[in-house]
Amino acid sequence: MFELKKGIDIVSYIGGLKNDKEAEKIFREKMDDINFAKIQKITNKEARLKIANAIVMGQPDSVFVNTGSPEDRKFIINLSVKTGEESPLAINGHTIHYDLAEEQARIIDRTFYITNDDEKVSTLALRISRIDALKYVQGYMTGMMKGMTLIVGFYSRGPIGAFPTIPAIEATTSCYVCHSAELLYRNCFNAFDSEVERVGHFFTNIHSQGPNRSEDLPNARVFMDRAHQTTYSTFCTYAGNTLLLKKGNHRLAVDRATYYRRGKEISEHMFITGIQGLGGRMTFFAGAAPSGCGKTTTAMTGHEFISDDLAQIWIAEDGTLRSVNPECGIFGIIKDVNWVDDPMMLKLFRNENAEIIFSNVLIDENKKPHWEGYGEEAPKKGFNFQGEWQEGKKDQKGKPVPISHPNARFTLKCEVLDNYSKKIDDPVGVITKVFTYSGRDSDTMPPVWVAKNADHGVAIGASLVSQATATEVGATGVKRSPWANQAFIPGRLGDYMHGQFEFFNSDKIKPEHRPILAGLNYFLTEGARGGQGEKLLGEKRDVHVWMGWLERLVHNEVGAIETPIGFLPRYEDLKALFKTLINKDYDRALYDRQFSLYIDNIVRRLDLQTEAYRKDENIPERLFEIYEEQKKGLLALKAKYGPIVTPDQLEKGI
Numbered sequence: 063m064f065e066l067k068k069g070i071d072i073v074s075y076i077g078g079l080k081n082d083k084e085a086e087k088i089f090r091e092k093m094d095d096i097n098f099a100k101i102q103k104i105t106n107k108e109a110r111l112k113i114a115n116a117i118v119m120g121q122p123d124s125v126f127v128n129t130g131s132p133e134d135r136k137f138i139i140n141l142s143v144k145t146g147e148e149s150p151l152a153i154n155g156h157t158i159h160y161d162l163a164e165e166q167a168r169i170i171d172r173t174f175y176i177t178n179d180d181e182k183v184s185t186l187a188l189r190i191s192r193i194d195a196l197k198y199v200q201g202y203m204t205g206m207m208k209g210m211t212l213i214v215g216f217y218s219r220g221p222i223g224a225f226p227t228i229p230a231i232e233a234t235t236s237c238y239v240c241h242s243a244e245l246l247y248r249n250c251f252n253a254f255d256s257e258v259e260r261v262g263h264f265f266t267n268i269h270s271q272g273p274n275r276s277e278d279l280p281n282a283r284v285f286m287d288r289a290h291q292t293t294y295s296t297f298c299t300y301a302g303n304t305l306l307l308k309k310g311n312h313r314l315a316v317d318r319a320t321y322y323r324r325g326k327e328i329s330e331h332m333f334i335t336g337i338q339g340l341g342g343r344m345t346f347f348a349g350a351a352p353s354g355c356g357k358t359t360t361a362m363t364g365h366e367f368i369s370d371d372l373a374q375i376w377i378a379e380d381g382t383l384r385s386v387n388p389e390c391g392i393f394g395i396i397k398d399v400n401w402v403d404d405p406m407m408l409k410l411f412r413n414e415n416a417e418i419i420f421s422n423v424l425i426d427e428n429k430k431p432h433w434e435g436y437g438e439e440a441p442k443k444g445f446n447f448q449g450e451w452q453e454g455k456k457d458q459k460g461k462p463v464p465i466s467h468p469n470a471r472f473t474l475k476c477e478v479l480d481n482y483s484k485k486i487d488d489p490v491g492v493i494t495k496v497f498t499y500s501g502r503d504s505d506t507m508p509p510v511w512v513a514k515n516a517d518h519g520v521a522i523g524a525s526l527v528s529q530a531t532a533t534e535v536g537a538t539g540v541k542r543s544p545w546a547n548q549a550f551i552p553g554r555l556g557d558y559m560h561g562q563f564e565f566f567n568s569d570k571i572k573p574e575h576r577p578i579l580a581g582l583n584y585f586l587t588e589g590a591r592g593g594q595g596e597k598l599l600g601e602k603r604d605v606h607v608w609m610g611w612l613e614r615l616v617h618n619e620v621g622a623i624e625t626p627i628g629f630l631p632r633y634e635d636l637k638a639l640f641k642t643l644i645n646k647d648y649d650r651a652l653y654d655r656q657f658s659l660y661i662d663n664i665v666r667r668l669d670l671q672t673e674a675y676r677k678d679e680n681i682p683e684r685l686f687e688i689y690e691e692q693k694k695g696l697l698a699l700k701a702k703y704g705p706i707v708t709p710d711q712l713e714k715g716i
Contacts, residue, residue: 064181064288069192071290072199077115082107085114092117092125100127106258112266116233120207128215130249142237152429155417159238161299163448164276166467168302175552176287182554185678195285202296206270210235218250219388224489226327226374229257230265232307239304245473246391247307267306269295286313288552313550320557325564331547332373333357334385335364337613345613348373348385349498350546352528356584358394363606366483381572384491391475397468398435403602406480416478422447422470433466440465495616500582501528501543505590506663509656510608512580512629516566519579521688525671556680578616591655606643623712626695630657659707661700668693
């Protein structure tokens with residue numbers, strides 16, 4: 063277990079300020095009267111020292127305190143346009159931002175946890191010693207903000223007053239980062255002191271993009287100091303590397319849940335959405351999927367949208383599982399967002415109904431944005447993430463340059479969505495009955511299946527694999543992605559897994575409120591099920607049916623087929639739901655292809671996971687027992703029916 067506040071606090075060490083009198087002197091030197099008056103309203107001495115030491119370290123020309131007021135937000139947006147970080151588009155309230163051409167995603171190869179020598183970190187993460195991190199920050203971030211304005215904002219990662227909410231400071235020289243924070247998080251300037259007192263701590267985030275040059279990218283770093291709950295980002299422009307309130311602080315929240323609230327709370331890379339059932343009943347889901355694997359699309363199928371990316375989940379005093387969104391906006395992938403599948407989003411993108419930041423898409427001569435897979439006729443020329451673009455342009459390797467980067471994004475507030483739920487700001491959260499786990503799996507698991515019990519559900523989350531996506535620089539091939547959260551788990555996977563088993567098996571969850579845990583897979587291909595090619599076996603909109611079936615299952619309104627890997631839906635139930643929910647005929651042949659068990663593929667996946675986890679430390683033995691139990695059952699089916707077992711055969715009995 064790591065210890066909070068162990069070892070030197072790097073920014074405090076470099077800044078050297080020890081008391082509030084020294085901090086106030088720095089504020090007076092770097093702030094005009096208006097901003098000095100603002101910072102005086104923040105009375106927490108630890109927070110004031112953190113900010114003052116960041117100022118001493120970075121040496122900005124001036125400091126702007128963002129209270130979230132309309133005047134402050136206008137100043138930030140205007141400054142972002144003035145500095146060239148954003149440019150206005152044709153539609154009022156819409157702007158475009160471009161990251162460095164070589165930095166269009168998370169720099170996983172330059173992202174490190176700052177650790178003390180005796181701390182254990184995930185085997186899937188990079189670590190750096192405290193002394194080496196100090197040398198880097200001291201060498202590169204000292205004086206890095208000269209000639210710039212440092213913007214300091216105060217945010218709430220969750221509804222103010224909610225059990226898992228954590229306040230945070232974002233100190234950045236990027237107006238784009240600050241503008242994004244205003245769309246994605248709740249500015250809590252007026253409640254910051256009281257929230258810190260309630261929670262007992264806060265996160266600190268310090269970022270400077272520096273001179274914003276491609277040649278500096280080899281020196282780009284993202285650091286998370288676990289012990290001092292502080293993140294640092296240098297020479298970066300992409301929001302996933304710079305808006306440290308997001309995945310940087312998510313990592314720190316995972317630490318808190320794993321080591322200080324184990325069995326009471328989990329911090330997850332999950333959407334939260336409400337699915338409507340019979341009689342208008344609303345059932346809330348939380349679902350994990352790696353970035354770029356359909357999490358936002360799944361969240362948008364709900365009738366009451368809460369979150370598309372992150373979730374803080376806890377066991378409430380009434381014995382229910384409740385969830386809140388640390389965010390209040392969406393930083394979503396725009397590729398393939400189109401009028402057919404995503405009419406709600408397209409309406410926002412093409413009308414003056416929302417404040418939106420587009421990033422790394424093509425802008426035509428009329429200042430209209432275009433992106434890959436949007437279903438409209440693309441222009442022949444424009445400006446995109448690689449600069450001036452025309453049809454047929456190729457990169458240095460001779461590959462065609464698409465009109466937008468695969469990881470191009472949009473940023474907006476949730477409140478502009480048609481299915482936005484006001485429950486997003488309710489500190490009591492939403493009662494959550496269904497948890498789903500999905501990745502990009504082209505050849506192994508069926509579209510939907512439900513765990514036999516909580517332990518088997520934890521195993522589903524632990525066993526996720528996914529094809530690499532454009533959200534990470536340098537990632538290739540198929541990789542393990544435990545809980546879709548592995549990139550954000552600072553400590554040992556075994557410690558995190560123990561927390562999962564304890565949480566979902568807690569006797570504090572009342573029997574009537576125990577959730578179901580399920581696997582989802584939208585990415586089965588024709589070629590993996592007796593056909594040819596990489597075309598999906600089914601359609602994107604089928605997710606409405608898989609979610610609808612789970613909603614009815616948790617209320618005992620549909621049946622299921624028991625198998626070694628869990629419960630599968632019956633054809634008759636799905637056929638009715640396809641017609642009712644999306645007005646689509648669903649034939650038996652497609653059902654058989656989607657829900658037959660391809661035994662050898664699943665067994666190989668179990669063996670892969672077993673071998674990988676055996677190399678890790680402190681993995682609960684219960685996981686290996688589940689893998690062995692499932693493998694034994696699958697091999698028994700193979701001995702009886704052969705390598706492909708149909709739902710019909712499964713219903714006859716194992």
